[in-house]
Amino acid sequence: MTRGQIANVDLVKQVNCSAVYRLIDSRGPISRVRIAELSHLAPASVTKITRTLLEQGLIRELEHQASTGGRRAISLTTVTQDFYLVSAKLGREELLLTLYDLSGKAHGRQRLPFPRREQDILLAALHRHLADFIQRHGSGRRLVAVAVIMPGLTDAQAGRVIHHPSYPLAGVPLAHALGQALSLPVFIGNDIRAQALAEHYYGASKDSLDSVLVSVHHGVGAGIITEGRIFKSQGRDVAEIGHIHMDPLGDRCDCGNVGCLETMVADAALLRQASHMLAQGYRSCLAGQTLSMQALCRAALAEDRLALTIVRRAAERLGQALAIVVNLFNPQRVLLSGALCEAEDIVFPIINQAIIHQSLPGFHQGLPIIRARFQDDQTIGGLALVKRALLEGELLQRIMEPKP
Ligand SMILES: [Zn+2]
Structure with a gap:
């Protein structure tokens, strides 16, 4: 042979x-x-x-x-409960670590400040925190992989970071570098895309092969699942819904363009609108309060006019963008994640109406808009990346290889 x-x-x-x-x-x-x-x-x-x-x-x-x-x-x-993994979210100046078993149960968590530093120092610190966490929570357990998820753009197939909004990691082959240092397979990916996959494996879209998750937090992102897989292009991220152009006279976005969806509906944008209107003398129960998404949603639910106007307008714009996504991908489920879900009773019917009026009838009939299940578990996406590697064979082979 x-x-x-x-x-x-x-x-x-x-x-x-x-x-x-x-x-x-x-x-x-x-x-x-x-x-x-x-x-x-x-x-x-x-x-x-x-x-x-x-x-x-x-x-x-x-x-x-x-x-x-x-x-x-x-x-x-x-047997899923005997295999463990560490999921790290490399967020915006903070690092979150969780030890999961493959059934999805968390066995230990840590949240650390993680300031911006030079690339070498940053990578060494990331390795040190992961190694310490593994030693503290993973000893005596069969640890099979590490996943690192992050906002920004990644080439998951090559294990390389393309852009991170807080750290100078562009072009870094992170999966390979950490894999060598930790002697474990390392998988990386965008946090929202990975959350969409976690919802598909373990959460709110478990019963459907095609779904869309829209996450509204610091920015606006989406994860599209088609045929049970993350929709992507040659391993690279797609679905940057936050940068759909909505207003030619809109605010400048971090991406360099103007009037992107996220300049209008991300948390900071809504709080900025509220503070601007309060400064103009609009009456609201929010006057004199510390502004937060929770306070804004609560005020909207209590029918405060200013809060209600801001939340409704955000829902209409999100609905407009989502109708485009529905026309393109014809999903079986649309999931929403983020603080806006606190005002679900106001937001969901408006998004629903926008989708009904702006997408093909055959595409939106019986299309439920539901709350994502993993709103509060920021590292859950890493679990999904490891589960995917197991199901697609890459990690399965590593586990089955005879140990040297
Ligand atoms: Zn933009």
């Missing part, structure tokens, strides 16, 4: 193995016979693959009474 043929045989083995693991993950408990039927693999191959997965502790057998009576049947199910 030539080298090329050997590589091909290995590749076929990998592909078959991950196909079997995916079936057990999505359909389990499932019998070997059923796996063979659904995967079109020979029963002997299924037996061989499941034996290896059992040896690695990735799946386990469940014995139960067969529906036909008589002999007891054996089904297979995945």
